[in-house]
Amino acid sequence: MTMPGTARTIQLVARRELATRVRSKSFLISTVLIVVLIAVYVLLFSIMGRSSSVKVGLSGQSTGIATQLRTATSALGKQVETSSVGDQTEGEQQLLSGKLDVLVLGALDAPTVVVKSTMDPTVLAALNSLVRQQAIQGVLAQNGLKPTVLDAAENVSVRPKALQPEDPEQGQRTALAYIVGFVLFFSIQTFGVSVAQGVVEEKSSRVVEILLATIRPWQLLVGKVIGIGVAGLLQVVVIAVVGLGLARSSGALTLPDFAVGSIFSALGWYLLGFFLFATLLAAAGSLVSRQEELQSVITPVTLLPVLGFVIGLNLMVSEPNNVTSTVLSLIPLFTPTLMPGRIALGIAPTWQVVLGVLLMLAAIALFSWLGGRIYANAVLRTGARVRLRDALRCAEGR
């Protein structure tokens, strides 16, 4: 009989864990469920982008073009609702609050057009042609038919002024940030908790006693973390590929390169996040001997990231330059779920990404050491819940 080396031992343990997870029903169900959720989200997103009508506010002289504007846009296949607005200030307020999409002010032949962030291209085209007509009529009235008519018409056009200039692809980026954030958050939590459950299963069934008569605790821990981590990675890859395919075929995604980049970097973030939590959760799991007690020990480890994620994600979408969300995204516990979102939104400078990764690597090293120690000391103590202090201090076992 040959002595299996460490690599073979870890590989055997990891293979068993991977096979057990991938064959389980919950793995299949959760994968399908997430893909369906993403499909629904993508679908809603693309429907919303198409159907809504544009609300145009008219003020002063331009009130007169209301009927013409509606006719022109409906000819181009776009619904427009017009309303008259008192003055510029009132109109801009309505723009900011979302009651209006476009505000048209001033003289008919040279109107000022204001939008909140982006101008609807159909409305822009319609306005341009209307304004040109006005200009042509004005010039004709003054000079009769002269060649300058065409020049005059060429010179006028609508140049919308944005109150908050924005990338036209912002919507897609936001959607991507949400999806990537949620998938990462869900995967890291699910498979991290799965590690803790696996540890308790081995303790409660006492199989750990047979295993540890043969292999070392850290070999069992590393094999388990790798096996379950790979199962999770597999799920994230399936979700990424299917999600990307859906988004592109539905036409909701027009940024293929950017999206592919951020989705594949999400795989890296998943691994970092998983390894960060896995050993901590394994250590927490090793303190108890029954599945019913598990919740109480892992809650501290799982709840904190939930808070950070919810607060951070909402902050960075509503206020991209908020310092709190920047700081949160640099704290290792939150980095894997927040940083990819900030990258997708285009608000994370490279140095922050690099710093985030470095801090995470340092935290992984620290947590693995700490978690491995707690695990090795506590995993063979069945019965009453092991106190954290005892597990850290005592070198029971070997």
Place this chain on the structure above:
Amino acid sequence: MVGELAPCGRCGYLGLLMTNLGHAVIMTTADIGMDVVEPRREGSPLAEEVLEIDRVSKRYGDVVALSDMAFDVRAGELFGFVGSNGAGKTTTMRIVLGVLAADSGEVRWSGRPINLRSRRQIGYMPEERGLYPKMKAFDQLVYLGELHGLSTADARRSASYWLERLGVAARRDEEVQKLSLGNQQRVQLAAALVHQPRVLVLDEPFSGLDPVAVDVMSEVLRERAAAGVPVVFSSHQLDLVERLCSRVGIVRSGRMVACDEVDRLRAAGPVRLAVNAPQAGPGWTAGLLGVRELDATDGRTVLEIDDGVDDQMVLAAALATGPVREFTRQRPSLAELFRNVVSEEKKS
């Protein structure tokens, strides 16, 4: 007769065993004619295959679980490990397997301190059975075989063999949690055997088995021992231990109090006489010195006589009452020896 305790090799105090229920008769081992000092085995050819537990101590807080526990199990030997609940059997075995650390003392295999490498060659059946509840029996055995260093092909072959041998081949693809307790136990034994271990350490392997399974288990243990594997197992079924084991060790409160071949232990115990004299009235032995009546039913009396008492004198007394239909000289069973040890514990 010398009234002092004498150590039995490294096995603690055999002398206590000789203590009779009523009388505090203590003998040295010299009186019962056995080798007191066992030769040290290091360096001898046998050193290759001996599992030695050398003065191992373990406390749990204030509870002393083991104090200077010492015995050894030799190649080809079936060693029975007995003692009342809480005596320290499981603790000893867990220390041998390294799942528990001793406070002091040493476990040696082939003369060298035991380490992870040598522990891999032990087949272990823990007291609290442990297998993955949701894993199929066969897959589980293959996995454990591989972890112990078998190639996948060897592990599969060995797993099939042991499932067949232990009569659970039909259950190979069932989840362990769906098996009956006895069948789980058989799979558990298979798990201890699947990697062709060179030592077997089994904690109460017979508990929960039906008579057929007991026979299968006994046969397998005998066969392994015959193949040169030292086998140590704990059990509360003393008749079984008596039948199976070449040697037994009796533990009390964390110490080995008797450790020898079953026959020798029995031979060292007090002599019993069974006398069937139908016409003997109650108290017919009253005048005989060094003779105690243990039991009397329907004219059949069981007597215990001190060493040196002439049994022919008892026979003469019985004949004096009338006809004698039976007169046998017996040695106490292991169960009776065990009870003596336990009653010692109550006294101390």
